[in-house]
Amino acid sequence: xxxxxxxxxxxxxxxxxxxxxxxxxxxxxxxxxxxxxxxxxxxxxxxxxxxxxxxxxxxxxxxxxxxxxxxxxxxxxxxxxxxxxxxxxxxxxxxxxxxxxxxxxxxxxxxxxxxxxxxxxxxxxxxxxxxxxxxxxxxxxxxxxxxxxxxxxxxxxxxxxxxxxxxxxxxxxxxxxxxxxxxxxxxxxxxxxxxxxxxxxxxxxxxxxxxxxxxxxxxxxxxxxxxxxxxxxxxxxxxxxxxxxxxxxxxxxxxxxxxxxxxxxxxxxxxxxxxxxxxxxxxx
Numbered sequence: 489x490x491x492x493x494x495x496x497x498x499x500x501x502x503x504x505x506x507x508x509x510x511x512x513x514x515x516x517x518x519x520x521x522x523x524x525x526x527x528x529x530x531x532x533x534x535x536x537x538x539x540x541x542x543x544x545x546x547x548x549x550x551x552x553x554x555x556x557x558x559x560x561x562x563x564x565x566x567x568x569x570x571x572x573x574x575x576x577x578x579x580x581x582x583x584x585x586x587x588x589x590x591x592x593x594x595x596x597x598x599x600x601x602x603x604x605x606x607x608x609x610x611x612x613x614x615x616x617x618x619x620x621x622x623x624x625x626x627x628x629x630x631x632x633x634x635x636x637x638x639x640x641x642x643x644x645x646x647x648x649x650x651x652x653x654x655x656x657x658x659x660x661x662x663x664x665x666x667x668x669x670x671x672x673x674x675x676x677x678x679x680x681x682x683x684x685x686x687x688x689x690x691x692x693x694x695x696x697x698x699x700x701x702x703x704x705x706x707x708x709x710x711x712x713x714x715x716x717x718x719x720x721x722x723x724x725x726x727x728x729x730x731x732x733x734x735x736x737x738x739x740x741x742x743x744x745x746x747x748x749x750x751x752x753x754x755x756x757x758x759x760x761x762x763x764x765x766x767x768x769x770x771x772x
Contacts (some may be wrong), residue, residue: 501533512536560635561642564628567676570595570616571624588672592617596672599663602771611767614662615655617674619694622742627676630706642739649756650739654682654732656763661727663770678724681710682732689733690740731759 497507500520513530524531532540578589588596597614601607618624639647658678658753666673684707688698698704707729714725738755741747 514540529620542605557632557635557639559651560631560639561646563635563676564631567616567618567624567628567631571618571621574617588619592619592672592674596674597659598663598672599771601672602663602767607771608764611656611659611764612652614659614674615676617677618676619674620744623675627680630684631676634680634687637687638683646739646752646756649753649755649760650686650732651679651683653756653759653763654686654728654733655679656760656767657682657731658721658724658728659762660767661722661723661725661730662721663767665723665726666721671751673721673724675721675724677721678728681707681725681728682735684710685729685732686736689736693737693740693745694742714734731763735759 497509498518500508500523501517502507502523503520506520508518510521510524510531512524512533513527514536515518515531517533519531519533523533524647525534525537527537527540574589574591574595577591593601595617597610604618618627635647638650642650655676655678659673659680661678662673684703687703688707691701691703693696699708711725711729714720714722719751735755738747739752
């Protein structure tokens with residue numbers, strides 16, 4: 489009988505002193521177990537793993553596509569950060585005090601404060617000021633829910649525009665309806681009520697009975713609370729919901745009654761300018 493020498497195994501292409509009987513199922517190069525990575529079919533060497541990985545641009549695009557409510561998340565984060573900053577300056581801002589703290593006054597809105605030479609910024613900053621944890625939590629929960637509904641169909645840019653248009657509309661309403669009295673206005677309620685108003689109008693235009701939906705019930709309950717509980721900014725809520733409802737007519741039109749695309753951009757910008765100039769005029 490003849491005897492044959494044992495087969496000579498190839499060396500791993502990365503470790504010349506390691507013999508291996510395995511190879512990359514993609515390129516066929518021999519590789520040891522330490523170099524191979526399990527794949528859907530077979531195992532791949534490091535070079536093939538890197539080659540199969542999407543580029544940074546593709547990964548960024550895919551991540552971006554999965555973020556359906558990125559703007560809403562950022563807005564919530566900013567509101568929470570402002571609340572923490574205010575609370576660090578004065579613990580009574582957590583909702584246990586009966587007077588506004590110094591940082592609340594720095595951000596809050598009132599007619600006598602906005603009449604200062606540089607007081608116009610309060611029209612926007614007041615929308616990120618909250619008086620207590622409960623106030624913050626209620627607004628942020630609604631913002632998250634409404635963002636899930638509106639941000640994807642509107643797109644991030646137009647969602648941002650309608651949010652800040654409603655915020656400024658709420659500031660105008662606060663100055664018009666309650667601006668002459670004492671008190672400090674703040675909260676994302678104007679913007680949130682505006683988003684609810686826009687959503688309700690958008691549903692109505694599509695033939696949906698909003699009062700048979702969660703949005704209709706939530707809007708009705710919150711409006712009832714606005715007019716029955718003392719200390720709530722009636723003007724801020726009414727100004728926000730009116731602004732949102734008007735913008736909803738344009739920005740959330742049904743497909744069978746289309747509105748020119750340019751109008752969905754111009755409308756919120758025009759609302760922001762109108763609310764800003766109206767607030768400055770009222771304060772003056």
